[in-house]
Amino acid sequence: MASLNVGNLGEYLREQRRTAQLSLRQLADAAGVSNPYLSQIERGLRKPSAEVLQQVAKALRISAETLYVRAGILDEKEREELETRAVILADPSINERQKQVLLQIYDSFRKENAADAAEQAAAAPDAAPPSS
Incomplete structure (x- = not known):
């Protein structure tokens, strides 16, 4: 924080x-x-x-x-994640079960991308860290 x-x-x-x-x-x-x-x-x-x-x-x-x-209470990535979740949860065109499934998929993509980024960073220790 x-x-x-x-x-x-x-x-x-x-x-x-x-x-x-x-x-x-x-x-x-x-x-x-x-x-x-x-x-x-x-x-x-x-x-x-x-x-x-x-x-x-x-x-x-x-x-x-x-x-x-x-x-400084929240960093930019956390804000983006919270806003994405809020938009999904506020969408009146999908039901609660669909919202939960969508959030689970979103979480799995975020975890997969974080793991890929960590793998790439470990493979290239001399390279500069990726900017977001």
Whole structure:
């Protein structure tokens, strides 16, 4: 897990708030946090919890996982995996059994690809690691 990059998170939140055309007070009210606390987060002075980030994300109508990545709580690969799973689970056109089967297939592909990548890395120890 990465360390918290609160400054980057604060800048990003301020940008998202402005894009949504919300004042600091409006976003604080919508997220259920105090105005001074949100201001401190935006200025990089506070480290918000995952719960607070989730509330702010909901108020901004953006992905909580995106904020988790910005805050260093979650890495990019974990975010992509969670979002993929969320999309599968939210699809109303397939039933629960089909969703579970699809997730099992997804997991098996991820494991197979990880094993292949590890095998390739072991075969070429002097080569640079693959970038994603």
